[in-house]
Amino acid sequence: MPKEQVTRNDVALHAGVSTAVVSYVVNDGPRKVAPETRDRVLAAIRALGYRPNESARALRMGTSRTFGLITPDGGNPLFAELAKAIDREAAARGYVVLQTSADGDPQTENAKIAELLARQVSGLVLVAPTDAPRLDKVEVPVIAVNRRLRAVSSVRPAYHEGARLAVEHLISHGHRRIGLVIGGAGHPERELGWREALALAGLPEGPIARATFSRDGGYRAGQTLLRHEPTAIFASSDLQAIGVLRALHEEGVDVPGDVAVVAFDGTPETEYTWPPLTVVRQPVEALAREAVRRLIEGEQSVEALTVPTELIRRRSCGC
Structure with a gap:
């Protein structure tokens, strides 16, 4: 029968130490090991014929890369x-x-x-x-x-600044009722950028639809926002914006003639929607x-x- 490969657990058991200590000896760190304990581990390695794997050897040189x-x-x-x-x-x-x-x-x-x-x-x-x-x-x-x-x-x-830039651009087109499609709690900066741009322009906050960062989330958010008649929508992700476009098209809403749309992310697929999406491009x-x-x-x-x-x-x- 072939001889079973010696493992780090075997070395640890033979030397009477933890597997972590064996790792510290083999890799020369990251923690120091007492000289007496180190000698005991090395003796166990020699006695058992333990051979560290390639990753361990790389770590001994300082990194697994x-x-x-x-x-x-x-x-x-x-x-x-x-x-x-x-x-x-x-x-x-x-x-x-x-x-x-x-x-x-x-x-x-x-x-x-x-x-x-x-x-x-x-x-x-x-x-x-x-x-x-x-x-x-x-x-x-x-x-x-x-x-x-x-x-x-x-x-x-720069989530906050990028969102503000997007909404300011919509305002420059004359929009005064700008809706927001945004994810749930934990992603506040794009919403803050939207709010700040409206406040700086002296405009009331438009309708908000909270949805998942997905095409389906954007689709459902678009259906919700249409009931509030915005003239523009800022979607906090590309996937949401693509869902919004479908919702608008299904209702016969012209983009950008009736409702303008801007998204945050700028992935390549936004070049191929219809119409192509204006985006805040992530770096x-x-x-x-x-x-x-x-x-x-x-x-x-x-x-x-x-x-x-x-x-x-x-x-x-x-x-």
Whole structure:
């Protein structure tokens, strides 16, 4: 019968230590081990013929050169584009990215974090994470993208300023009753930008429809807003805006003749809606570049870096 492979558990049992101590000895860190304990672990490794795997050897040299990437929804065009940008940026610097999705669920997110750490990634990128990722015992760099997290380095677009810019553009077209399609609690900045633009122009707040960040959510929100007769709609995501367009078309509402529409995100598919959507474009490449730089260089400043957005004018607003 073939000889069973010796595991780290076997070494730990032989030396009378925990598997974590074996890991610290094999990888020369991240925690110090008493010389006597270290010698005992090394003796057990020699006696059992233990051979660390490739990941452990890479970590002994200082890094596995692998990042773990968790997005809330792999099917969302924005997160797919952002993941590709992060992968390209990491590859250009000699790193590999392991990507998975959490479906916006805290329990799934924490399970995925644990799984990636078990694979010995040298850093974690959390895109739009939930409010409750368990990071207190994580010993590798962590970067949050598109959302702030307490005590974690983060990079994010200028949500508030970008939303204000979009609504100001609609106001410049003469609109005075501008509705808002927005996600639920936890995403306040785009709503604040909408409110601020209206207040600065001396306009009353238009109708609000709260919906999921999805095509279906936007579709249902569009049906709701039509009952309040807005002349323009600001949708807080591309997917919502696409759903809004369908709702408007089904009711025979002309865009932009009857109702103008502007969206936030700026994914490529907004170029191919009808009419093409005016968007506030997220700085995807800049976000990816900064996230990878911070992971590699070990920059763990908890001050969030905010990257400017860009207004791209197309036909849906009347331009």
